[in-house]
Amino acid sequence: MERERIKILTLNRSKCLIIISILDLMKIQKFPSQKELVKRLHEELFKRTTFSFYKYVIIDEPENLRNELFNKWNNLNIFGRIYVAHEGVNAQMSIPEFNLEKFKEQLYSDKRFKDVPFKVAIEDNGKSFYKLIIKTRNKIVADGLKDDAFDVTNVGKHLSAEEWNREIKKENTIVVDMRNFYESEVGKFENAICPEAHSFRQELPMVKEILSGKEDEKILLYCTGGIRCEKASAFLKHHGFKDVNQLHGGIIEYARQVKVKGLESKFKGKNFVFDERMGERITDEIISKCNQCGTLCDSHYNCGNDGCHLLFIQCEVCKEKFEGCCSVECQNITRLPIEEQKKNQRETAKNVPASIFSSRKRIKSPFL
Ligand SMILES: [Zn+2]
Ligand SMILES: [Zn+2]
Numbered sequence: 409m410e411r412e413r414i415k416i417l418t419l420n421r422s423k424c425l426i427i428i429s430i431l432d433l434m435k436i437q438k439f440p441s442q443k444e445l446v447k448r449l450h451e452e453l454f455k456r457t458t459f460s461f462y463k464y465v466i467i468d469e470p471e472n473l474r475n476e477l478f479n480k481w482n483n484l485n486i487f488g489r490i491y492v493a494h495e496g497v498n499a500q501m502s503i504p505e506f507n508l509e510k511f512k513e514q515l516y517s518d519k520r521f522k523d524v525p526f527k528v529a530i531e532d533n534g535k536s537f538y539k540l541i542i543k544t545r546n547k548i549v550a551d552g553l554k555d556d557a558f559d560v561t562n563v564g565k566h567l568s569a570e571e572w573n574r575e576i577k578k579e580n581t582i583v584v585d586m587r588n589f590y591e592s593e594v595g596k597f598e599n600a601i602c603p604e605a606h607s608f609r610q611e612l613p614m615v616k617e618i619l620s621g622k623e624d625e626k627i628l629l630y631c632t633g634g635i636r637c638e639k640a641s642a643f644l645k646h647h648g649f650k651d652v653n654q655l656h657g658g659i660i661e662y663a664r665q666v667k668v669k670g671l672e673s674k675f676k677g678k679n680f681v682f683d684e685r686m687g688e689r690i691t692d693e694i695i696s697k698c699n700q701c702g703t704l705c706d707s708h709y710n711c712g713n714d715g716c717h718l719l720f721i722q723c724e725v726c727k728e729k730f731e732g733c734c735s736v737e738c739q740n741i742t743r744l745p746i747e748e749q750k751k752n753q754r755e756t757a758k759n760v761p762a763s764i765f766s767s768r769k770r771i772k773s774p775f776l
Contacts, residue, residue: 445538446538448538449487455505457508457532459488459499459529460526460529461527462499463524464548465496465497467494467520470493473492474492477497480514481540481542485507486503487502487536487540488541489537489541490543491545493545493546497521500536501537502683512526527658528660529688530663530664530690531685536683536684537684548635549636551609553643557646559642560642564653564654565652566655567655569669570669572628576599576674580625580626581625582601582622582628583597583630584600584618584629585601586615586630587602594677594678594695595687596695597630600630608636612640612643623648623649627644627651627653628653628654630655630658631658631659632660633657633659633660634657635658637654637655640654641654659690660679663675675691676690677690677691677706678706687707694706699721701726703723705721705722707723707724708720709721711738712731712738713734713742715741720734
């Protein structure tokens with residue numbers, strides 16, 4: 409009898425243990441909050457490198473590749489934002505330094521990505537991403553064009569940083585910034601045309617219009633990492649532009665070459681990036697102003713009021729004065745209890761008129 413009792417007790421104990429471990433598992437599987445993830449990132453005791461690459465290559469089953477990459481990269485503790493589409497892969501990522509070689513080895517062993525060039529961030533605190541997101545998309549760059557609109561492989565001539573510096577000086581060359589307005593407002597090449605575009609899809613027809621009549625002139629295109637210019641150069645060539653050139657590897661690679669080869673940087677200011685860093689400083693020049701007080705400043709922030717989330721430029725003084733908000737109105741909202749803030753958001757969403765700033769709200773990466 410006593411023996412039986414002990415057996416039952418043991419059984420109960422093991423059942424309890426099973427239940428406890430299931431509960432533990434559930435706790436682990438529950439997604440931690442953004443705040444928690446950022447905290448963990450800052451507590452890491454190793455270094456990370458911010459990396460990016462893209463490759464136009466036919467992917468038959470984007471969903472399969474997505475899952476495969478997620479498993480591999482999750483195991484290597486890689487963070488980042490990656491898009492997989494039929495037309496290729498576009499990746500911005502943050503990799504623990506001790507896993508860099510393993511990551512490259514793995515990627516290069518897939519013949520579709522053999523020797524794909526990487527771009528390494530120039531100003532890097534290793535805190536660019538705090539989680540791994542890999543998504544499948546129709547395109548790796550949202551261009552708004554039909555797949556068969558033109559020959560995307562007929563791209564412009566790639567120029568190295570040295571060639572770029574030589575060409576940019578010449579008379580009659582036209583330099584066009586292929587990025588969105590909030591990117592070029594904090595950093596650009598001297599004399600570049602910077603269209604007031606809110607998205608890449610809007611920018612393509614805009615640039616075609618601006619350049620109309622200049623089909624025989626030398627056109628120089630640039631963007632952050634080169635991926636947008638691959639499309640844009642093919643688009644312009646398709647529309648009759650004869651001498652289309654593009655900065656090889658974009659501003660990121662240009663800045664690296666300037667540093668390594670000791671060249672003069674014709675790019676002034678900051679290179680806007682779509683990660684937690686918001687920008688990489690390329691030169692000390694500050695070409696923009698605080699949106700609130702007008703002092704020279706080139707730090708972008710999102711308004712602290714989640715219902716607003718405006719992307720704007722704010723100096724340190726205003727940041728403190730407005731507590732990271734874009735206006736007194738937003739500042740007042742952030743002081744309300746959370747529930748009331750949420751209610752307020754719903755109200756505002758209903759009443760917001762299309763304002764000059766609306767395009768800056770919840771800005772999306774050009775790759776979406
Ligand atoms: Zn200010
Ligand atoms: Zn605001």
